[in-house]
Amino acid sequence: MNFEMIQEYIDPQLVILVPMLWGIGMAVKKSSIENRFIPFVLLLCSCAVVMLHLFSTNTMLDSRAVSTCLFAGITQGSVIWLCAWLGYEKLLKGGENT
Numbered sequence: 538m539n540f541e542m543i544q545e546y547i548d549p550q551l552v553i554l555v556p557m558l559w560g561i562g563m564a565v566k567k568s569s570i571e572n573r574f575i576p577f578v579l580l581l582c583s584c585a586v587v588m589l590h591l592f593s594t595n596t597m598l599d600s601r602a603v604s605t606c607l608f609a610g611i612t613q614g615s616v617i618w619l620c621a622w623l624g625y626e627k628l629l630k631g632g633e634n635t
Contacts, residue, residue, distance in 0.1 A: 544620075546613075546616050547613065547616055547617055547620065548613060550590070551587060551590065551613060551617055552617075554583060554586060554587070554617045554621070555617060555620050555621045555624060556621075557586075558579050558582065558583055558617070558618065558621035559621060559624075559625055561578070561579060561582055562575055562578075562579055562621075562625065565578050565579075576618075576622065579618055579621065579622070580614065580615065580618045583614040583615070583617050583618040583621070584610055584611055584614030584615065584618075585610075585614070586614070587609070587610045587613045587614040587617065588606060588607065588610030588611075588614070591606040591609055591610055591613075592606055
């Protein structure tokens with residue numbers, strides 16, 4: 538599975554979250570938070586920003602729309618987080634070892 542296949546599942550407006558998550562990860566790494574919690578923090582940030590985007594662009598918020606936004610926020614946020622994590626591991630960490 539490559540990035541182009543994963544990118545089909547991401548809303549094009551939300552691709553900007555990948556480098557944003559890299560920056561947040563680097564900032565959290567310099568903080569007092571343990572490194573093992575960084576992926577969880579990034580997953581929460583990703584899902585929260587996606588949900589914020591979905592709720593702000595949705596004009597009608599009935600119970601069905603809210604549940605759809607929550608589901609889409611969790612799934613889109615998870616896929617974006619996965620792209621950010623895999624991209625970091627492949628691009629940034631891979632470049633340090635060579």
